[in-house]
Structures are given as structure tokens and as C-alpha cells.
Amino acid sequence: MINLADLRENYTQGRFDVADAHPDPIAQFQRWFGEAQRSQLPEPNAMHVVTVGPDGRPSGRIVLLKGLDERGLVFYTNYQSRKGHQLDLNPYAALTFYWAELERQVRIEGTMKKVAPEESDDYFSTRPRGSQLGAWTSDQSQPIPNREFLEEKEAQIEARFQGQNVPRPPHWGGFRLQPDYVEFWQGRPSRLHDRIAYTRQADGTWALARLSP
Numbered sequence: 001m002i003n004l005a006d007l008r009e010n011y012t013q014g015r016f017d018v019a020d021a022h023p024d025p026i027a028q029f030q031r032w033f034g035e036a037q038r039s040q041l042p043e044p045n046a047m048h049v050v051t052v053g054p055d056g057r058p059s060g061r062i063v064l065l066k067g068l069d070e071r072g073l074v075f076y077t078n079y080q081s082r083k084g085h086q087l088d089l090n091p092y093a094a095l096t097f098y099w100a101e102l103e104r105q106v107r108i109e110g111t112m113k114k115v116a117p118e119e120s121d122d123y124f125s126t127r128p129r130g131s132q133l134g135a136w137t138s139d140q141s142q143p144i145p146n147r148e149f150l151e152e153k154e155a156q157i158e159a160r161f162q163g164q165n166v167p168r169p170p171h172w173g174g175f176r177l178q179p180d181y182v183e184f185w186q187g188r189p190s191r192l193h194d195r196i197a198y199t200r201q202a203d204g205t206w207a208l209a210r211l212s213p
Contacts, residue, residue, distance in 0.1 A: 009187075011189060014102070014104075014186050016194040017194065017196075021196050026069075026072075026182075028182075029184075030068065046064055046065075046097075047064070047095045047097050048060055048062055048097075048098075049061060049062075049063050049094075051082075053086050054089050061083065063075045065097075066123060066174070067176070071178065072176045072177050072179060073177045074174050076120065076123060076124075076173065078138065080140065082140075087112045092110070092112070093112045094107065094109045095177060096108075104185065105185040108181070109179065110178050111177070113175070113176055114173060115173060124168035129166060132168075133166060135168070137153050179200070181198065181200070182197070183195060183198070184196045188213075191213060192213055193213040194213075195213055196208060
């Protein structure tokens with residue numbers, strides 16, 4: 001039997017106070033994300049995305065952040081995937097970033113909306129050709145009989161677009177999360193962690209609060 005009770009870390013790398021926080025959570029996130037990049041962490045843009053199905057059950061998976069500005073956070077996917085269908089029915093979602101080496105976590109909640117087709121086109125054009133072909137090949141989240149089925153379909157798609165640019169599939173594009181709640185967590189000794197939460201107000205401003213760990 002694996003003993004999990006004794007798995008512990010004493011967090012000592014940093015501190016975070018309301019006085020240190022930028023008044024805008026996107027700007028504060030950009031600060032922390034930049035520090036994660038400069039620390040050369042593996043895939044600092046990896047985030048856990050949680051959506052909710054029509055039965056009320058949450059569903060989570062790791063995806064990669066591919067866009068960040070004052071409008072929100074963007075990732076790309078097959079719109080016909082499980083998360084795509086769930087977001088069509090319920091646009092509310094939650095993101096979590098965890099940078100263990102920095103002893104930091106960021107939780108972001110809000111509303112998902114599809115990005116403009118032109119924005120999805122622009123990003124799709126920057127993807128490696130293999131990834132572009134993969135977007136056409138995969139009916140994401142749908143059952144397939146075996147690996148060979150997928151590889152044969154990829155070969156057919158590759159032949160279809162041989163000698164030409166691969167266009168973006170109409171079923172593939174971006175989602176942007178427009179945040180209304182953002183929480184920054186900095187690990188501290190004795191489990192007395194720093195938690196600073198931003199909540200969007202009715203007038204669009206942000207209220208900051210320190211939360212008990």
C-alpha cells in the first residue's frame with residue numbers, strides 16, 4: 001500500500017500580499033506567467049480546463065494556453081469535442097495553472113466564447129503542418145476502432161492537401177475565457193499560504209481580497 005499521508009512539502013520560495021498585487025488580474029497573471037517562462041519551466045502554458053456537462057457533472061483536461069490579452073485567455077480545440085459540446089450548452093468554465101517549482105497556482109473562472117473565425121485562421125496558419133493535418137484527421141472525443149484507422153485517415157488527408165496550404169477546418173477554432181474571478185496562490189510555510197482573489201464588479205472594476213488559506 002502506498003503511504004500518501006507522509007507526502008509533504010514545506011513551501012518557502014515566496015510571498016504575495018495585496019500590496020504587491022497589480023489592480024488588474026490579467027496584468028498580474030502576465031507578471032507571474034513571465035516569471036514562469038523565465039524560470040524555464042516545462043510548458044508553463046499548460047492549464048487544467050474544467051467544463052460542465054448537461055448532467056451537471058464536471059469534466060477536466062489539460063490544454064495549452066495560446067492567447068492572452070486584456071480580453072481574456074485563449075485555447076484552441078475541435079468544436080465538436082466533448083468540451084466543445086459542453087461549452088455550447090454551458091459557457092461557464094474554470095482554468096487552473098500550477099507551477100510547482102515556483103510554488104504557485106492560479107485559478108480563473110468565467111465565461112467562454114468562441115473567438116472570431118479570422119483569429120482562429122491566423123493562429124491555425126502558424127501551426128506545424130502535421131498539427132494542421134491532425135486537426136482534419138481527428139474527430140476528437142469520438143470512438144475509433146484502432147490506431148491504424150487514425151493513421152490511414154491521416155494519409156488520406158495528407159494526400160488531399162498535397163502541394164497546397166492546409167486550411168482551417170470549420171469545426172476547429174478558439175475559445176476565449178473572459179474572467180470574472182481570478183485567484184493567486186503562493187505557497188507559504190506551515191500551510192499558511194497567501195491567497196489573493198479578484199472578483200469582477202458590476203461596473204467592470206475588480207475587488208481584491210486576501211483569503212484565509
